[in-house]
Amino acid sequence: MNISRYLLAAGLALGLTVPATAQVSSIATPPQGSVWNTMSSVIAGQARESSNLRMVVQPYGGNAQMMQALNEGIAEFALNDVNDAISAVAGSGEYSAALPNLRAVARINPFPVGLYVKESSGMTKVADLAGKSVPSGWDGFPIARSHITAILAAGGLTWDDVKQVPVPELIRGSDDMASGRVDSAFFAVGGPKVAEIDASVGGVRFLAVEANDENLAKIQAVRPAFYFSEIAPAPARVGVEEPTMFVTWDNVLLAGSHVPDEQVKSFLAVIFDNVEAIGTAYPPLRALNVETAYKSYPGLEYHPGAVAFFEERGIKQSK
Incomplete structure (x- = not known):
């Protein structure tokens, strides 16, 4: 066909x-x-x-x-x-x-996009994912590979610094985080799925990145139109608890x-x-x-x- x-x-x-x-x-x-x-x-x-x-x-x-x-x-x-x-x-x-x-x-x-975790994990920044599991693979949603690469880089990490757990696509990735199969999930700020997971696990938090010139060069080496933006808390921005820097396109x-x-x-x-x-x-x-x-x-x-x-x-x- x-x-x-x-x-x-x-x-x-x-x-x-x-x-x-x-x-x-x-x-x-x-x-x-x-x-x-x-x-x-x-x-x-x-x-x-x-x-x-x-x-x-x-x-x-x-x-x-x-x-x-x-x-x-x-x-x-x-x-x-x-x-x-x-x-x-x-x-x-x-x-x-x-x-x-x-x-x-x-x-x-x-x-703005990011990796988010259960509030109960105690993690607050991407650097805290060192040694933790991060969704990988993304055969059904391959765009996530480059985005997570950039997010990890902005937290001072590479894929070698985390445990890779294959997930097929966006919605499944969040469900796997909720079930405990993986420690973090990838999503856009304001996504309805994030609010759903937040309600089901007793709270979630997006992890902050380090926004500086060195990290800007790192994320733009992954995708040239990436940049950093600061996102303030708002009712629709579930998981953003204080002004937080995000990789953005x-x-x-x-x-x-x-x-x-x-x-x-x-x-x-x-x-x-x-x-x-x-x-x-x-x-x-x-x-x-x-x-x-x-x-x-x-x-x-x-x-x-x-x-x-x-x-x-x-x-x-x-x-």
Whole structure:
């Protein structure tokens, strides 16, 4: 079965069939419970409410399948780590072949990620994981490999300093931490799964990293668009108990090159004309800002519809 038929079959298996005459756009996401799935669901809901765009959220097993879906024209949009998108277009890293049909649409928000542990562990920083177990493998979610490599580096550790416990994908990794199979789990700040685990184990905590120039060079050697950001406690940021430094990247909205310009422009109008409603529905999306959404990234081309949207709004591309 070729990749197009495989991805189409996956979408149909998820019950996403619609009448042949319906004009439906899909947003490819990781499984339910992930931050991107939640964000996409909020944005798609706003599109259905405030425009004539008919949008569905279509979960896949991981980033590679999401990017393949866009490249093959099976899905229209996706949220992703800009580093992964750059790798996908170039055919580098986890991608054995280039995916030339991916286009940037907009910078959405900064995306802090980390390793988190049970509160009862007593650990507070990544350096405390020396000799402890960390999820590895990630055959179903390979993007996590580079992210955890960077997080460990920012804590002064390498994979050789920890015990590696294979996990297949994001949701399973957190479940394995809750069950005690592994000491730590990887997730994005604000992820619904983190709140679920927090409730089930009596509290969780994200581990802090050391944000300095030396460690910045280390994480950017892993992925060039990584940076550090300080995250303050908030109700939606379960596991963040005081201002904490995190390895961070930019979340970007992507589209396939097959998506019509007007469709891209309409979708961007929905997002940036309804920032308050979207941010109320999911607080991490309060970072949406049209003034900072048109950011250039190495090796990643913008969709012509996005270029036209920002030019019409008087927004110049930033570095």
